[in-house]
Amino acid sequence: SQTIHQWPATLVQPVGSPLSLECTVEGTSNPNLYWYRQAAGRGLQLLFYSIGIDQISSEVPQNLSASRPQDRQFILSSKKLLLSDSGFYLCAWSVQLGVYYEQYFGPGTRLTVT
Amino acid sequence: LAKTTQPISMDSYEGQEVNITCSHNNIATNDYITWYQQFPSQGPRFIIQGYKTKVTNEVASLFIPADRKSSTLSLPRVSLSDTAVYYCLVGASGGSYIPTFGRGTSLIVHP
Numbered sequence: 591s592q593t594i595h596q597w598p599a600t601l602v603q604p605v606g607s608p609l610s611l612e613c614t615v616e617g618t619s620n621p622n623l624y625w626y627r628q629a630a631g632r633g634l635q636l637l638f639y640s641i642g643i644d645q646i647s648s649e650v651p652q653n654l655s656a657s658r659p660q661d662r663q664f665i666l667s668s669k670k671l672l673l674s675d676s677g678f679y680l681c682a683w684s685v686q687l688g689v690y691y692e693q694y695f696g697p698g699t700r701l702t703v704t
Numbered sequence: 705l706a707k708t709t710q711p712i713s714m715d716s717y718e719g720q721e722v723n724i725t726c727s728h729n730n731i732a733t734n735d736y737i738t739w740y741q742q743f744p745s746q747g748p749r750f751i752i753q754g755y756k757t758k759v760t761n762e763v764a765s766l767f768i769p770a771d772r773k774s775s776t777l778s779l780p781r782v783s784l785s786d787t788a789v790y791y792c793l794v795g796a797s798g799g800s801y802i803p804t805f806g807r808g809t810s811l812i813v814h815p
Contacts, residue, residue: 622801633791634748634805649802680747684801690736691801695747 592617596681596696603703609654609668611699613681616662621683624693625656628678640664669697676703708792713810722779724809726792729773731750737768737775740791748791752777779811787813 593616603609615621622641626634631679636649638656646656653672664681678700684693709727716722728737736755742747752759752766754775759766763780779786791808795801 624803624806633807636802636804639802678745682747684803686801690753691795691803692750692753693738693801693803694750698745698747700745 592683592694594681594683594687594694594696596679596699598699599697600700601702603671603701605673605703606670609666609671609675609701611666611679611681611701613664613666613696614662615664615683618662618685619681620661621685622691623658625664625666625683626682627678628680630677634680638666643692671703674704676701708794708806710790710792710806710809711735712807713812715812715814716782717814718783722782722786722813724779724790724792724811725774726777727774728792728794731772731794735794737766737772738775738793738795738803739764739765739766739775740793742804743787747762748805751790778780782811782813784813784815787811 595614597612624639625637627637628634638646638648640646640658643658643661646658654668678698680698681696682693684691716795740750742748752761752764752765754768756768763767767776789808789810791805793803795803
């Protein structure tokens with residue numbers, strides 16, 4: 591069965607510090623991968639999605655970046671964090687089943703920028 | 705991408721049936737409808753998906769009228785553990801799948 595991992599689970603970082611969040615998927619190949627952010631009490635905001643290695647699309651211009659160095663690895667980074675970067679970061683993957691897609695989410699990383 | 709509109713919040717009581725309606729007036733021919741459930745501090749979890757008419761699984765039912773401009777998620781006999789945020793999404797089956805989440809419906813089930 592497929593499994594998605596995210597780490598760390600929680601993170602407290604000062605403003606201006608760098609960020610690296612990692613997501614890996616097991617049990618599938620060539621998945622579509624996604625990074626979402628959820629601010630407190632809000633819906634999910636799609637940040638990046640990737641259909642393959644080194645193929646990344648950004649949905650929201652900001653100080654975050656994403657990379658996909660391997661088929662099942664997706665990394666979210668920042669060189670200098672802002673207070674507004676605080677939130678719950680979720681990695682997800684999707685697979686096409688017939689005519690439908692199903693999307694599965696990781697456990698998330700709670701980031702607090704102080 | 706088709707935009708969806710859902711009630712912001714709903715309240716219910718244990719044992720009742722809950723129906724959450726989502727409007728998607730500009731749904732495209734090849735779009736299908738998916739519902740997710742999210743508990744606090746967890747990622748959304750797939751509940752049910754459909755294209756037209758009615759779909760039922762062990763968790764819920766999804767009703768889609770012929771014009772497909774809306775859909776209704778039906779949760780039979782809810783319990784306290786069904787308290788969560790429910791999201792309705794529409795997305796195309798071809799090409800890249802880029803699901804966009806709205807604010808969802810916060811369902812609170814009372815004892």
